[in-house]
Every structure is written in C-alpha cells, then in structure tokens.
Amino acid sequence: MPDWIDRVLYPRPAEDRVHATRTPLADTPCPSCGGSHVSRYPIANHLGPRITITCQDCLHVLAIERPRAEDMWPPYRAVAYDWDPSPAERAARTLMHHRNGGERA
Numbered sequence: 001m002p003d004w005i006d007r008v009l010y011p012r013p014a015e016d017r018v019h020a021t022r023t024p025l026a027d028t029p030c031p032s033c034g035g036s037h038v039s040r041y042p043i044a045n046h047l048g049p050r051i052t053i054t055c056q057d058c059l060h061v062l063a064i065e066r067p068r069a070e071d072m073w074p075p076y077r078a079v080a081y082d083w084d085p086s087p088a089e090r091a092a093r094t095l096m097h098h099r100n101g102g103e104r105a
Helices: 087-099
Strands: 038-045 048-055 061-065
Antiparallel strands (some): 038 048, 048 061
16 A cells, blocks of 8 residues: 555544654754753644754754655645645746736746
8 A cells, every 4th residue: 555545544543632752862962052852743833834853951943844754744734745736836826926926027
C-alpha cells in the first residue's frame, strides 16, 4: 500500500487527549542558555504546519522548518499538499497577485 494512504485513512485517536510527541535532540545545545534539553516537535504556526526545534529550559527557538512527509504533521494533511502546482493554479495565483496590487506585467 502506498505511504500517502495513511494521510487519507487516518484512524481515530485511541487516547482521550491528543498530544505532540517531543523528540529530544541530545547532541544539540541551546545557544541562548547553554541547556541540553532541546526538542523537536510539531506546532501550528501562522505560516501553516511547522516543526520547531526549541530549548525546553528557556524556550529559545533554534529553528522552525516545514514538516517532511515522515513527520506526519498535520495528521490530516491533504494528499496533494507537497505536489507542484498545476499550470492553471500558477496562472490563477499570478492573476490574483496582480489584482491585489502586485506588479503589473
């Protein structure tokens, strides 16, 4: 079965509370406080779903990155999320940009 099918047939959570798993990064020290409790975990960001690498001692954010397919974040992400846009979609985005005050060709 293809890997993408897991995004479409995501099972109902068995736990009463859904939580994000924080993966410790033991070999990454915090540049702000020097602490060793740095973790990588998913967040909901104003730019969309992201993965953050954050110090758990001082909450300094070391990095925010786009999730990879193996991160399974967000759990209900569309199958076509990472696909390149079609020529029609690119044209519509360009037209919308021009209508909203962007540069005119």
